Amino acid sequence: MIGILEERKLQVFENGKDSYGIECGKSSAAGSVSQRACVFCGSRVVLYPIADALHLIHGPIGCAAYTWDIRGSMSSGPELHRMSFSTDLQEREVVYGGEKKLYAALTELIAEYRPKAAFVYSTCIVGLIGDDVESVCRRVERETGIRVLPVHSEGFKGTKKDGYKAACDAVFKLMGTDDETPVSPFSINILGEFNLAGETWIIKDYYRRMGIEVVSCITGDGRVDEIARAHRAKLNVVQCSGSMTSLAKTMKDEYGIPFIRVSYFGIEDMTKALYDVAARFDDELITRNTIDLVSDEVGRLLPRLEKYRANLIGKKAAIYVGGSFKSFSLVKALRHLGMETVVVGSQTGSAEDYEYLKEITKEGTIICDDTNPLELSSFILNKGADLLIGGVKERPIAYKMGIAFCDHNHERKEALAGYEGMINFAREVHDSVTSPVWKFSPARIRARISPDQGGAI
Amino acid sequence: MKGKEFVSTRNPCKLCAPLGASIAFRGIEGCIPLVHGSQGCSTYIRRYGISHFREPIDIASSNFTESSAIFGGGENLKNAIANVSKQYEPKAIGIASTCLSETMGENIPMYLSQYEASRKGESGGPAIFYASTPSYSGTHMDGFHQAVFAAVKAFAGKPDENGENVQAACDDQPPADARKKINILSGFVSTEDLREIRDIVESFGADCILVPDYSESLDGSSWETYQKLPEGGTKIADIRNMNRAAGTISFDVSAREDRRAGLWLEKEFGVPCAPLYLPVGIEQTDKFFDELSRISGNPVPEKWTKTRGRLIDAYIDGHKYCSGKRAIVYGEEDFVLALSAFLDEIGITPVVAATGAKNPQFAHCLAAASPNSREAPVVADDSDFETVLSIAQDMKADLIIGNSKGYHLARNLKLPLVRAGFPVHDRMGGQRILHLGYRGTLSLFDSVCNALMQAKQESAESGWTYI
Numbered sequence: 001m002i003g004i005l006e007e008r009k010l011q012v013f014e015n016g017k018d019s020y021g022i023e024c025g026k027s028s029a030a031g032s033v034s035q036r037a038c039v040f041c042g043s044r045v046v047l048y049p050i051a052d053a054l055h056l057i058h059g060p061i062g063c064a065a066y067t068w069d070i071r072g073s074m075s076s077g078p079e080l081h082r083m084s085f086s087t088d089l090q091e092r093e094v095v096y097g098g099e100k101k102l103y104a105a106l107t108e109l110i111a112e113y114r115p116k117a118a119f120v121y122s123t124c125i126v127g128l129i130g131d132d133v134e135s136v137c138r139r140v141e142r143e144t145g146i147r148v149l150p151v152h153s154e155g156f157k158g159t160k161k162d163g164y165k166a167a168c169d170a171v172f173k174l175m176g177t178d179d180e181t182p183v184s185p186f187s188i189n190i191l192g193e194f195n196l197a198g199e200t201w202i203i204k205d206y207y208r209r210m211g212i213e214v215v216s217c218i219t220g221d222g223r224v225d226e227i228a229r230a231h232r233a234k235l236n237v238v239q240c241s242g243s244m245t246s247l248a249k250t251m252k253d254e255y256g257i258p259f260i261r262v263s264y265f266g267i268e269d270m271t272k273a274l275y276d277v278a279a280r281f282d283d284e285l286i287t288r289n290t291i292d293l294v295s296d297e298v299g300r301l302l303p304r305l306e307k308y309r310a311n312l313i314g315k316k317a318a319i320y321v322g323g324s325f326k327s328f329s330l331v332k333a334l335r336h337l338g339m340e341t342v343v344v345g346s347q348t349g350s351a352e353d354y355e356y357l358k359e360i361t362k363e364g365t366i367i368c369d370d371t372n373p374l375e376l377s378s379f380i381l382n383k384g385a386d387l388l389i390g391g392v393k394e395r396p397i398a399y400k401m402g403i404a405f406c407d408h409n410h411e412r413k414e415a416l417a418g419y420e421g422m423i424n425f426a427r428e429v430h431d432s433v434t435s436p437v438w439k440f441s442p443a444r445i446r447a448r449i450s451p452d453q454g455g456a457i
Numbered sequence: 458m459k460g461k462e463f464v465s466t467r468n469p470c471k472l473c474a475p476l477g478a479s480i481a482f483r484g485i486e487g488c489i490p491l492v493h494g495s496q497g498c499s500t501y502i503r504r505y506g507i508s509h510f511r512e513p514i515d516i517a518s519s520n521f522t523e524s525s526a527i528f529g530g531g532e533n534l535k536n537a538i539a540n541v542s543k544q545y546e547p548k549a550i551g552i553a554s555t556c557l558s559e560t561m562g563e564n565i566p567m568y569l570s571q572y573e574a575s576r577k578g579e580s581g582g583p584a585i586f587y588a589s590t591p592s593y594s595g596t597h598m599d600g601f602h603q604a605v606f607a608a609v610k611a612f613a614g615k616p617d618e619n620g621e622n623v624q625a626a627c628d629d630q631p632p633a634d635a636r637k638k639i640n641i642l643s644g645f646v647s648t649e650d651l652r653e654i655r656d657i658v659e660s661f662g663a664d665c666i667l668v669p670d671y672s673e674s675l676d677g678s679s680w681e682t683y684q685k686l687p688e689g690g691t692k693i694a695d696i697r698n699m700n701r702a703a704g705t706i707s708f709d710v711s712a713r714e715d716r717r718a719g720l721w722l723e724k725e726f727g728v729p730c731a732p733l734y735l736p737v738g739i740e741q742t743d744k745f746f747d748e749l750s751r752i753s754g755n756p757v758p759e760k761w762t763k764t765r766g767r768l769i770d771a772y773i774d775g776h777k778y779c780s781g782k783r784a785i786v787y788g789e790e791d792f793v794l795a796l797s798a799f800l801d802e803i804g805i806t807p808v809v810a811a812t813g814a815k816n817p818q819f820a821h822c823l824a825a826a827s828p829n830s831r832e833a834p835v836v837a838d839d840s841d842f843e844t845v846l847s848i849a850q851d852m853k854a855d856l857i858i859g860n861s862k863g864y865h866l867a868r869n870l871k872l873p874l875v876r877a878g879f880p881v882h883d884r885m886g887g888q889r890i891l892h893l894g895y896r897g898t899l900s901l902f903d904s905v906c907n908a909l910m911q912a913k914q915e916s917a918e919s920g921w922t923y924i
């Protein structure tokens with residue numbers, strides 16, 4: 001195994017062997033090649049799908065350029081979110097301040113694109129040069145009559161999680177400004193679903209069939225007006241709890257809306273999500289609709305899964321994703337495919353999350369927080385994984401080591417949520433794991449010749 | 458013609474400086490890039506590079522926190538160097554600054570000497586060098602050139618007053634029969650381009666010092682075990698020897714003078730430098746070959762004469778598909794210049810030539826690049842894709858050449874997009890598109906013709922099989 005950096009020793013845990021609590025929530029060691037991004041990244045990915053808003057990134061060009069179209073986040077209408085706007089600060093603004101440029105940029109963009117609202121993201125350098133972004137936003141808001149919301153997302157001021165929080169704060173400010181049209185007593189907001197590949201539509205359809213009104217989805221296929229009336233819903237249903245719990249809590253405190261946590265990945269978690277929501281409303285019709293829906297969907301799904309499962313039984317998987325909640329569902333979903341998880345980790349898990357992972361995984365499973373390519377590749381080899389689930393940055397690690405890969409992050413183009421998503425997931429995992437190309441992989445060949453040295457790097 | 462000017466950038470046609478620097482660093486053997494600033498920058502740069510190269514690209518970061526932003530990042534940098542040295546055992550660490558560390562006025566050279574001092578007595582350890590790459594005063598191309606320059610200066614520079622420069626140690630007697638080498642500063646080209654350049658130079662019987670050379674490190678084979686730093690890259694010993702090469706050919710005509718390592722080698726060591734356009738098209742490639750012939754003292758090998766012949770033959774076979782057509786070109790300055798020259802040569806008028814960089818040389822170089830065109834192109838430097846779109850609306854163009862970021866442009870204008878340059882992340886093989894030399898030109902020419910033919914086929918009511 002490769003040497004794990006001293007600072008990181010307690011962030012890696014082997015189930016059944018180690019006994020400490022996993023360290024988490026700390027900033028990455030200097031010099032490590034962390035897979036994490038920054039505060040700005042957290043804000044940007046959460047707010048990204050609000051399609052009729054203007055997203056202006058205040059800073060030098062990079063932060064905006066790298067996040068242009070980074071999420072698929074499909075929209076059923078406007079596509080303004082897919083543009084990359086930046087103040088593109090130059091030397092003179094760095095010296096003299098960028099407020100003027102920000103003001104000019106906002107005014108011209110709002111006039112040109114007539115968005116429903118505007119988000120202004122402050123990046124690292126803005127925090128340093130001390131632009132008064134708030135006052136520029138207020139001024140433009142006054143002059144244009146649309147909401148202009150500063151998002152405090154200076155990259156160095158914390159972790160991606162702090163970016164989630166900043167995004168939630170901005171979204172919250174949009175609420176309570178609607179036309180007061182009443183909503184159904186059976187109504188919810190979907191929180192933490194980002195419609196990366198059309199999942200929002202799948203989930204919304206389930207709720208519709210149950211007889212539940214979805215007031216807003218925050219932020220998948222998002223619209224400013226829907227968010228503005230979100231405070232009227234009776235329940236918040238939170239997926240991706242890492243990013244959205246703070247919003248759910250604020251809405252509970254301010255509007256008394258209770259919330260529950262769910263996950264839409266995998267059969268059990270999807271089903272549990274629907275039943276939990278139904279239980280909250282305690283309505284006969286909704287309950288019956290839900291039972292029908294679930295039996296209908298699961299009934300159709302299981303036989304379709306069978307052919308994939310048959311080829312996947314006994315294979316091993318490694319998971320490294322952004323949020324730990326997603327990893328729980330993935331462990332379970334993989335089990336449905338006959339696969340066992342041997343490595344699991346996330347960029348931003350909490351202590352409880354990792355405790356839970358210890359419970360649901362087998363002895364020998366490696367659990368890690370904020371890992372890096374060297375560690376990850378060594379865990380994969382060591383545990384003989386056949387599959388890695390991760391994002392674009394993890395993909396080449398899997399491929400170089402000759403193992404299959406499934407993208408479960410921002411850039412995926414397959415809908416993986418819901419029952420339909422489970423089929424897509426199974427198909428994707430299956431097609432990658434069973435591809436004949438692996439037989440040519442030198443790492444694979446080596447592992448086969450010397451199984452006991454598989455992990456020796 | 459050019460619509461309203463915007464203060465804001467709308468869909469940028471450029472990237473930030475540390476990205477260019479990181480790519481260049483990855484083209485030096487055993488060198489790991491270390492971005493001095495907050496974590497996001499390096500992670501984004503990695504992600505971006507990975508989607509084009511489809512290879513692991515490990516880039517370390519000094520991972521600023523709030524307190525480093527306030528009190529300075531010296532400790533972070535030193536810890537980062539120590540950690541990355543321990544984990545990766547690199548031969549070199551290339552440090553690139555970011556907007557943040559530059560604005561803070563971080564004195565990186567001072568930190569580095571403190572670091573050196575703190576480990577007095579310890580031997581070994583990576584060579585450390587540094588490029589200043591604030592993105593508010595340049596694009597990824599400036600970062601790229603800056604990094605190449607930093608590497609050349611660090612390793613091929615004169616020994617310092619203590620005679621302790623790394624260069625001194627390696628400056629042992631060259632073997633008596635050592636052939637003179639030719640320095641090639643390749644510019645930001647594809648991995649296949651790099652391999653092609655090396656092939657070409659070596660076919661003249663000359664040794665090639667190609668800087669940077671990420672042809673393997675960013676486009677390698679599948680691995681047997683995980684490689685911390687993939688094989689490949691220009692050897693540091695070779696960079697040390699650049700100061701006594703027979704000559705330098707640098708494909709960086711549009712770069713700022715004070716960032717051009719070739720000119721510096723000429724000034725400091727008298728190694729003659731020939732700045733050329735990237736060799737795309739017959740005329741520009743001929744110039745490259747002539748120069749190689751002159752420096753090496755050998756004639757152009759026959760295999761290239763034949764390839765050139767085939768290229769001319771193809772030009773003639775395909776000229777009707779191209780003649781009078783109009784193209785939109787965008788991307789890095791040198792790349793746009795080279796493509797414009799090539800298009801001009803095959804009878805296609807580059808009607809829009811755009812780049813995200815603010816570059817005073819650009820318009821000037823471009824005029825020289827397209828002597829045959831009946832119409833001067835709209836030159837848009839410091840431009841973004843929305844501006845290009847607004848210019849292109851009434852240009853009656855027939856095709857677009859550039860990287861994948863022009864996809865929306867193509868979709869909007871309903872024009873074929875011939876993918877070239879960086880990044881190409883929506884096709885397979887984007888990292889190894891061949892653009893350079895006679896062979897590269899031939900494959901570009903085929904792609905251009907085929908795109909035009911396909912467009913014609915698709916728009917024809919009855920469809921054609923013979924075209």
Ligand code: SF4
Nearest residue numbers: 062063473498556592
């Ligand atoms: S801060 Fe500068 S270096 Fe970092 S991503 Fe933004 S533009 Fe690039």
Ligand code: SF4
Nearest residue numbers: 038063124155497498
């Ligand atoms: S500059 Fe700051 S905000 Fe932008 S990508 Fe880098 S770390 Fe993130």
